[in-house]
Amino acid sequence: MIIGLTGGIGSGKSAAADRFAQAHGIHVVDADLKSRVVVEPGRPALGQIVDRFGDAILLDSGELDRAALREKVFAEPAERRWLEALLHPLIREEITSDLSRAESPYALLVSPLLVESGQHQMTQRILVVDVPEALQIARTAQRDQVPETQVRAIMQAQAQREERLRHAHDVISNDRDLAALHAQVDALHQRYLALTQGAHA
Structure with a gap:
């Protein structure tokens, strides 16, 4: 269950x-943590986000600057919908795979x-x-x-x-x-x- x-x-x-x-x-699966995994450096989703919003949404380390991205998408509903359409299916895959390993x-x-x-x-x-x-x-x-x-x-x-x-x-x-x-x-x-x-x- x-x-x-x-x-x-x-x-x-x-x-x-x-x-x-x-x-x-x-066994707890945190969707927020999964949403971070799918935008880690090297993941295709991060490349698509940078293509759309530019390098300004990256930290010096090459990781996603979540605060900068949040500012952009919360100010602009169309951008938020684009981001959700990209990320939700990827997050769902990560969640499903983790839940399938539950032993509790x-x-x-x-x-x-x-x-x-x-x-x-x-x-x-x-x-x-x-x-x-x-x-x-x-x-x-x-x-x-x-x-x-x-x-x-x-x-x-x-x-x-x-x-x-x-x-x-x-x-x-x-x-x-x-x-x-x-x-x-x-x-x-x-x-x-x-x-x-x-x-x-």
Whole structure:
């Protein structure tokens, strides 16, 4: 069974995924990490991105300057669509290959764009880490040291909170401390184990 874990920027997806992995040994595939792998130097996708946007989006090391690229594509919806059309199929291949190696009773696919990218079609259940918008903005601005306006632009590109919750089978409410988050993850882990055993029964 593959469970999709999603939530807006700054919602605590990583903290929830870490708890599943470290406390319960669950195989976690992070779509964000896969999105970095497909644009590593030497990968064809990086060449196509440079052809389109120029060398200015490369760091001195030859790696992609993700901040510079983000600025370009969030300002220009047509460019974002071009980039997504290039990268989403490549990211999907990387995710599929990693999930196929999972040995835990179920696996987690962590993705901020689970709903928008169509990646939710690879999962049997969707778990949303939900947090009030004001808290989301405050946490992200502090964590990434970016202005609130940039956080809001990223949030605009992600599914709106209501849309995510509409797809959710399970919801973790992350408006309290880490212990409260862990308790919710632990309870869901038991529930998912019961579901996988039911599927095998």
